[in-house]
Amino acid sequence: MTGRAERIGLLALPGLSFLAVIYALPLFMLLLKSVQIDGQFSFAEYVAFFSDSYNLSVLWRTVRVALLTTGLALIIAYPTAIVMARAKGFWLSVFLVAMVLPMSVGVVVKAFAWTILFRTRGVLNDTLMSLGITDAPIRMLFTETALIIGAANVFLPFMVLPIYAVLRQMDSRLPEAAASLGATPVFRFMNVTLPLSLPGVVAGCAFTFSLAISMYVIPSLIVGERQQTLSMLTARSFLYLRNEALGATISSILLLIAISVVLTSSWAANRLGARQ
Amino acid sequence: MEQIVVPHMKDAIGADILFEGTKSSVNLEKMSSNKDAPYLSVVQMDDPVMIQAVEADLLTPITSGPVPNMSDLRPDAVHMDGMWCNYVQPWAGVAYNTDFKSGGVASWEDLWAPEAKGQLIIPSLQNTEGMWTLFMSAMLGSGKPFSEAQYEIDAAFEKLEELKPNLLSVYTTMSQAFNLLEQGEITMLAGNFSSYTLPRKATGVPVDLAAPSEGIFAMPSGICLVKGGPNAELAEAYVNEMLGPDMQAAIADFATSVPANTTVSAGAIIPDGVPIYAPDWAFVAANRRAWIERFDKLMAI
Numbered sequence: 001m002t003g004r005a006e007r008i009g010l011l012a013l014p015g016l017s018f019l020a021v022i023y024a025l026p027l028f029m030l031l032l033k034s035v036q037i038d039g040q041f042s043f044a045e046y047v048a049f050f051s052d053s054y055n056l057s058v059l060w061r062t063v064r065v066a067l068l069t070t071g072l073a074l075i076i077a078y079p080t081a082i083v084m085a086r087a088k089g090f091w092l093s094v095f096l097v098a099m100v101l102p103m104s105v106g107v108v109v110k111a112f113a114w115t116i117l118f119r120t121r122g123v124l125n126d127t128l129m130s131l132g133i134t135d136a137p138i139r140m141l142f143t144e145t146a147l148i149i150g151a152a153n154v155f156l157p158f159m160v161l162p163i164y165a166v167l168r169q170m171d172s173r174l175p176e177a178a179a180s181l182g183a184t185p186v187f188r189f190m191n192v193t194l195p196l197s198l199p200g201v202v203a204g205c206a207f208t209f210s211l212a213i214s215m216y217v218i219p220s221l222i223v224g225e226r227q228q229t230l231s232m233l234t235a236r237s238f239l240y241l242r243n244e245a246l247g248a249t250i251s252s253i254l255l256l257i258a259i260s261v262v263l264t265s266s267w268a269a270n271r272l273g274a275r276q
Numbered sequence: 277m278e279q280i281v282v283p284h285m286k287d288a289i290g291a292d293i294l295f296e297g298t299k300s301s302v303n304l305e306k307m308s309s310n311k312d313a314p315y316l317s318v319v320q321m322d323d324p325v326m327i328q329a330v331e332a333d334l335l336t337p338i339t340s341g342p343v344p345n346m347s348d349l350r351p352d353a354v355h356m357d358g359m360w361c362n363y364v365q366p367w368a369g370v371a372y373n374t375d376f377k378s379g380g381v382a383s384w385e386d387l388w389a390p391e392a393k394g395q396l397i398i399p400s401l402q403n404t405e406g407m408w409t410l411f412m413s414a415m416l417g418s419g420k421p422f423s424e425a426q427y428e429i430d431a432a433f434e435k436l437e438e439l440k441p442n443l444l445s446v447y448t449t450m451s452q453a454f455n456l457l458e459q460g461e462i463t464m465l466a467g468n469f470s471s472y473t474l475p476r477k478a479t480g481v482p483v484d485l486a487a488p489s490e491g492i493f494a495m496p497s498g499i500c501l502v503k504g505g506p507n508a509e510l511a512e513a514y515v516n517e518m519l520g521p522d523m524q525a526a527i528a529d530f531a532t533s534v535p536a537n538t539t540v541s542a543g544a545i546i547p548d549g550v551p552i553y554a555p556d557w558a559f560v561a562a563n564r565r566a567w568i569e570r571f572d573k574l575m576a577i
Contacts (some may be wrong), residue, residue: 054573112455119461139394139459142445225400226577234318236572239301240402241565242308242328266419 027255034248045249055233062229063257065147066213070159072152073208074201077159081200084160085167099157107154111221115141115151118264147222154218156210159204166200167193199269206265210258230254280526281518288522289513300325300404307334307502316502317511322404323496326360327561336503342512345519345537353536360500363518364471364533367546368408368493371468374482376460381486384412387466392442395463397453400446401564403570406468408493410436410567411555415490422491422553426528428566437574446575458483467483469495472539487547494554499534 037044049055084095102110117123118140125137140146170193178188216231225232230250237247278295296306300321307316311334319329329335337358340346345356346361353362370381371506381387387396387409399406410432411422417435418428425431444462447453454472457465458481473485497516501511517523521540528535533548544554 054576057576111453115452115456115459115461119456119459121460141456160361221449225402225448225572226443226446226575228572235567236402239299239305240568242305243565 016219030248031252031255033244035251037245037269045245046253049246049249049253058228058230058233059253061144061227062213062231062254063152065144065219065229066209066274068148069151069155069212070205070209073140073156073159074257076152077163077204078164078197078201081160081163081167081197084164085170099160102153107217107220110154111150111218114146114222118146142223142226144227146225147219147227150222151212151218154215155208158207158211160206162203163197163200166197166203170196195272198272202265202269202272206262207259213258213261214254277527277530280530283525284526285514285517285522288517289510291510293514298448301402304329304332304334306509307577308332310383314502314505316367317505317507318499318503318514319551320363320497320499323355323360323362323498323557324404324560324564326355326498326500327495327557329500330356330359331561334503335500336505338499338501338512338515342509343516343519345521348537348539349519350520350536350538355498360498361515361519362536363499363524364497364516364527364531364535366469366471366495366497366531366533367487368405368469368495370486370488371454371457371465371483372472372486373457373460373463377463379486380484381464383490384416384490386488387442387464388416388439389442392464394442394444396439396442396466397447397456397462397464398443399450399453400441400448400464401568402448403450405450405467405469405495407555407560409439409464410571411553412490413439422551426555427555427559429563433570433574436571440575443575454483467493470496471533474532475530477484487550489550491551491553493545494552495533496554496557503523 034045035041035043074098078275080095084092084099087095115122119125120137120139120141122140124140125134128134128138129136174196175188175192178192183191187245214231219227219229220232228236230253234247234250234254237243240248278293278297282295285293296316298306303316303319304325307314307319307329308414310316311332314334321329322490326335338346338361340356346358349361352367354567355361361452361492370384370387372381378452387394387398389466398409401407401410410429411426413435414420414428414432414524415422415425417431418425420428444456445453450468453462454468454476458476460482468485473483499515501508501515505511507513518527519537524535524537524540527533528540535541
């Protein structure tokens with residue numbers, strides 16, 4: 001590394017120091033607590049956690065909800081990102097504001113708003129019945145479907161923006177060149193646009209999955225205590241059971257899943273980037 | 277309550293209150309985490325959590341020397357040799373929506389009635405008010421009087437399992453569950469208390485609090501001094517004011533609760549002809565963690 005490059009590298013120092021103190025150190029201490037019982041090194045808490053069928057059902061629900069939330073967000077986000085990448089001037093500003101503005105509304109407020117939408121005598125049920133699609137109100141509140149819809153709504157900007165950023169960089173003449181060679185719209189999308197946008201898709205999925213798997217307030221408000229997630233179990237362990245080792249164990253499992261996804265997606269993004 | 281307490285304390289003892297409102301269990305965690313250098317002076321929380329705080333050596337006793345108003349309290353409002361006092365006592369029953377359940381809730385058995393399918397929310401055992409559904413399940417399940425039934429926890433869980441078809445949800449955030457009751461999404465909210473339901477009723481919301489025939493419960497609202505906390509003298513002066521006639525009358529009226537100070541006649545009146553129960557909080561504190569785990573597994577979908 002040259003002297004100039006080394007000096008530029010120093011610019012990363014504040015960020016790295018901040019993360020080391022605020023993120024890495026406490027997490028390391030948490031990890032340590034999960035493998036220490038009465039001062040002795042032990043995996044007993046992990047064995048106990050994985051031996052309990054209830055914990056396994058919570059683990060599966062947490063992963064399932066995170067995967068479905070990511071999938072739903074991707075389905076909604078991709079077309080939105082295409083439109084945004086092609087938008088200019090006023091309309092681009094409208095889209096960007098529409099993406100960013102909902103993030104300023106707290107999750108608690110959103111959860112109460114969804115309650116109005118999803119309730120038995122709510123807008124959605126009234127509409128379905130007035131259109132003759134359903135005869136009686138459908139139970140929507142406190143269901144996993146409501147949770148996935150709500151979570152996808154909250155995390156949508158984290159999926160849209162990375163895909164938009166990649167599509168915006170894409171040379172718009174490439175699909176046109178494919179078209180001039182006789183490629184159909186579907187062929188152009190599958191073989192030109194989609195492969196080129198994959199790094200953005202991977203980044204968006206990593207963001208959304210990491211946020212969805214660790215969310216606490218959203219499931220607490222939308223599905224309540226009867227459908228617990230790993231984050232809710234963590235809070236319960238620390239605050240109510242006062243079992244720090246169990247709380248640290250569940251946190252570490254959650255962290256391990258999130259890190260695996262981020263590393264895998266980072267590797268995938270690099271591979272996809274290199275191929276292009 | 278903050279709007280009553282803060283100006284009074286400024287006038288009476290010259291104290292500026294830094295209010296840090298949260299759940300009792302979170303307060304306990306804050307006290308426990310900062311045991312070596314406490315930053316809280318006074319904490320107000322529920323009795324079962326107070327017991328845990330005493331066991332963790334986090335409290336210092338309230339004494340009648342610096343807190344003379346303590347002498348006017350009902351004897352049952354002073355606990356563990358003054359480790360904490362109850363400053364008010366709301367009563368708990370079953371909150372219901374008057375538009376959709378105009379006949380009220382005559383019996384706790386109404387919670388189990390077939391017509392209540394999907395119409396009920398109960399508190400988690402993580403919330404102190406969650407204990408009322410558990411204890412009433414114990415009474416109904418065992419057929420024993422409360423004094424004995426409160427220890428029949430297996431019978432309580434068996435009876436609770438029968439409640440599952442009627443449950444829309446189990447809450448830890450009470451305001452959200454109450455909102456659903458007000459909207460008519462559910463007709464009953466078990467274990468709710470006078471300091472929450474009755475002020476809402478007074479604003480014209482279609483809710484009321486039933487005192488079913490089997491009995492109601494005394495909600496524990498405690499106040500304590502943190503061991504080694506800052507401004508010790510001011511903290512004692514604050515507790516003294518909270519237990520004094522002016523604050524007792526104001527809080528009891530505001531929170532529709534029964535005052536703990538015997539010289540005060542204000543606030544809520546306990547419904548006539550219905551027994552009011554106060555459980556063995558030491559038994560609750562000793563077993564609560566195991567009950568929470570068992571409850572969560574039982575109620576899981």
